Amino acid sequence: MAARRQRDPFGEIFGEWFRPIERVGQDRWQPPADVYETEKAIVVRLELAGVTPGDVQVSLDGDVLRIRGRREPRVDADALRVHQMEVAFGPFERALRIGIPFDRDRVTAQIEDGFLRVTLPKRSAARRRIDVETEP
Numbered sequence: 001m002a003a004r005r006q007r008d009p010f011g012e013i014f015g016e017w018f019r020p021i022e023r024v025g026q027d028r029w030q031p032p033a034d035v036y037e038t039e040k041a042i043v044v045r046l047e048l049a050g051v052t053p054g055d056v057q058v059s060l061d062g063d064v065l066r067i068r069g070r071r072e073p074r075v076d077a078d079a080l081r082v083h084q085m086e087v088a089f090g091p092f093e094r095a096l097r098i099g100i101p102f103d104r105d106r107v108t109a110q111i112e113d114g115f116l117r118v119t120l121p122k123r124s125a126a127r128r129r130i131d132v133e134t135e136p
Contacts, residue, residue, distance in 0.1 A: 029088035035096060042100055042120040049114035050074060050087075058109045058118055065118060068093045 034045040044065060048056065056069040073089040075082060102120035109118045 028091045028093050030094055031088075031092055033094055033096065037100065041122055042098055042102055044096060044118040044120070046094060046116045046118075047114065048111065048116045051111070051116075053111050056109075056111065056116060058107075058116075060104055060107065063098050065096045065098055065120070066093070067095075067116065067118070 031046045031048055033047075034043075036043055036045075044067075046067060048069070048071070051069055051071045055071070056067065059066045059068075068091070070091050071089045074087070075085075098120060101123040103123050106121045107118065109116060111117075
């Protein structure tokens with residue numbers, strides 16, 4: 001039995017090269033992320049070209065760093081037909097578990113050159129000696 005070819009309404013609108021992007025939960029996409037450790041911090045870096053700081057929310061829930069936002073589609077108004085569309089748009093979300101203790105009160109986030117950088121300063125792991133006192 002031969003497979004039936006389904007009608008592709010997106011192909012009619014956007015051109016034959018359009019391929020839907022894979023989305024998380026069918027309604028969100030995930031920006032690529034780098035997570036690395038320096039001597040003083042854990043750094044999370046997400047590729048978010050075209051996303052403004054006002055379109056991103058960064059939050060902490062226990063040891064989970066959650067980054068949500070939205071990127072609007074960018075197609076020139078005078079475009080007659082889109083032949084290929086690979087840049088994801090719409091809502092996005094990343095949830096990353098941070099397994100190293102960090103100082104929640106000093107976490108920072110900045111967008112620069114199309115990248116969001118979230119810095120989670122490590123908690124001091126230095127040993128501390130506690131003196132034992134005698135009762136007076």
